[in-house]
Amino acid sequence: MVEDSERELSLGVPQQILDSLPEDGGNAEADMKRAVGGLESRLNRLVAEAESDAQAAGHVVDFVEHLEERMETYDEFVPELRAWGQSPIYAIAWRNLQADLIMQINEHEWLADHVDRERNYRLVEDGIRFGKR
Numbered sequence: 001m002v003e004d005s006e007r008e009l010s011l012g013v014p015q016q017i018l019d020s021l022p023e024d025g026g027n028a029e030a031d032m033k034r035a036v037g038g039l040e041s042r043l044n045r046l047v048a049e050a051e052s053d054a055q056a057a058g059h060v061v062d063f064v065e066h067l068e069e070r071m072e073t074y075d076e077f078v079p080e081l082r083a084w085g086q087s088p089i090y091a092i093a094w095r096n097l098q099a100d101l102i103m104q105i106n107e108h109e110w111l112a113d114h115v116d117r118e119r120n121y122r123l124v125e126d127g128i129r130f131g132k133r
Helices: 015-020 026-049 053-083 089-106 109-131
Strands: none
Touching: 015 026, 015 089, 026 053, 026 089, 053 089, 053 109, 089 109
């Protein structure tokens, strides 16, 4: 099992996403930083409470799936906003932030094998469950 100090995950808002915000996007920048700080705290609490690396990976996979759902939601806003003649820049920035957070999580080497194993397990489990219908 990996030491607790090595299990701490660090997340941040990439500068390129902040740079993509309009000049008047100061509130969005602060909102993104606050949201990422809260997500980082929640994820680290889940990982710290885990009794094994495999259990921590399970929590991380749940977290990644949540981010993927949010990414899809923001992605759905883009054409809707365009249809209403509004700029989708904020929806795009938030969508890109979700994708980048997933990449940041995947960069933590101690998690890689465990997360892959958990995701494969869930795919097989879902396949078996769906096949029984």
